[in-house]
Amino acid sequence: PQATPSPTPAGVDDHRIRANQASGKEWLSYNFDYDETRYSPLRQIDTGNVGRLGLAWSYDLGSERGVEATPIVADGVMYVTGPWSVVHAIDARTGARLWVYDPKVPPEFGAWACCDVVNRGVAVYKGKVFVGTLHGYLVALEAASGKELWRVDTNIDRTRYKHTITGAPRVFRDKVVIGHGGAELAAVGYVSAYHVDDGRMLWRWFSVPQRVEPPFYDPSQERAAATWDPKGAWREVGGGGTIWDAMVYDHELNRLYVGTGNGNPWNREVRSPSGGDNLYLSSVVALDADTGRYLWHFQEVPGDTWDYTATQHLILAELKLASGKRKVLLHAPKNGFFYVIDRQDGKLISAKPYVEVNWATGYDESGRPIEVEDARARQKPWETRPSAYGAHNWHPMSFNPNTGLVYIPAQGVPLAIEHDPQWRARTHLPGRPMSNLDWNLGYVLNTIPPQAKPFGHLLAWDPVAQKEVWRQEYLSPWNGGTMTTAGGLVFQGTADGRFIAYDAKTGASLWQVEVGSGVIAGPATYEIDGTQYVTVAVGWGGVYGLAARATERLSQGRVYTFKLDGKAPLPPVREYAQLRRTTLASGLPYRAEDVGPGAQLYVSNCLFCHGVPALDRGGNLPNLAYSDPQILSELPKLVRGGAWRARGMPDFAERLSDADVERIAAFILNMADIVAQTQAENAADQEP
């Protein structure tokens, strides 16, 4: 049936979402359709004419942090989110602003987010726009005006758990569902369903046990409890298993599949000392969409200890396999294996590595990974391949039924883990990553220098043969999500600031444009009055982009929308050097005895936001070795005075003393000196 424009803006319902899968005129949910394929049947733009793409319009989000949202387009209006969960409604034909909704997330929550103050987008349904906010609220807005209609608090206890919402809600059958992140700090995973009318809660399912002895509130909890050490430290910090991104509604079977996150703390030795699979960490779980009742699970990583979240994008497909036509789930999670899972019963059909993997050699007949002996880093440090950054992170992939290929933003970021026997829950231990900001890893990191090199590529993967078909190499990890079309194209933005169209079959690069900043979000496409548009929200950031960059440009967040023969001029871009200092703060005084303790304090307070001083070069947050010398000389006053509070940096007055901050400054200055000296020596060597 043809979808007809409704009199209510965004008057989207289940029927319209399904009809749009065939017409492709709108982009009605985060990953396009209920199957979450990111495959659009639009074909006006194709391999023959894509070279004629030009800018139709651009729109400034007015933001400086990571932009991860895929724009939703319904009834000619685009709904897109920027950092800090701000929603923008834009005329999808002209780029004119219709309204902006700012949930006013208190800046303290910036330090609750493990991985930047990002948001992946909204859901639209029956005249409403739904957004999850970084501080844990689910908010319903009137689509026509952006007026807040209701909000519910999804966090069960802010004194215990640092839950944040970064993912996009999903909607079906008058329900809106949302999970949350937080499992690097303190979190217990669950997904909740609310009624779209008024936000009343309909059901909630927990991914880790709430109790270790009866009464259990459902059989899935009882089964899970037996797989955890009853006395383990997970009881203090929540256990993890957060459902922070992937959720997919199966309208044929009326189920919701969710991907669950890593353990909290990461290290199973300290989380659950007696071992165990720790259900339902790192799993794909099927729930009854009406009741939230558990149906089945497939645990990809029993007893996770590597931050191997299974939260990455899940796609529903029907594949012709040797065994016949099967309804399957396609999954390429952090851990480096590509899974094809039977979605009726949750049985593993196949699992093959799509990058180099060193924690397991494969899967046995029963669907369990065959682990590599030393990979749990119990006795000695271990370089994880893939690392906690994931062989594929949240950046959405796509599946084109015509080519039969899945387009994966694959990558590697080196990291080594070592068991930390001194770890204690919620305790500041200098040298333990971000522990003064309540991170709970149970590991010390990079005590051996990793040997692997960082990489990023676009991978075209055949899920039937379970093998690579083509790839495009990039300069850097952390490239954007993908989208594919019936025009035979794949679109992807890159960490080095380009937006590119490829031939979906061959991987040939057909068109590209510079967009002024690294791209991490996934593109979308839609059609209005016979014109097909391709759009992408740009803004460098996310967990890798906080401290690293792959381009010398850093523009503010922006939506770029293209069409054939578009003639709008590309908006101005800003050089990184216009926004941040790029000279090392070297040659300044500090006390040598402060450097060692300063390094330890730097790791436990600053590392994941600002990177390694002078060795990293800064991402969307500055690298402190390039600071204004004046700032470094006054650092205690600034860091302990909340100078950057409005930008989301905590006030460290209660966490560090003046002497501590001086030690941190000494370490930064020492690193600046070391790197400046090496650079000078290298320059001298190169002179004739």
Ligand SMILES: O=C(O)c1cc(C(=O)O)c2c(n1)C(=O)C(=O)c1cc(C(=O)O)[nH]c1-2
């Ligand atoms: O365990 C969690 O609860 C959790 C949450 C999130 C998040 O909500 O963004 C990320 C992660 N983990 C994570 O491991 C990760 O690599 C990551 C990257 C990003 C990002 O937006 O760039 N978020 C997250």
Ligand SMILES: [Ca+2]
């Ligand atoms: Ca995580």
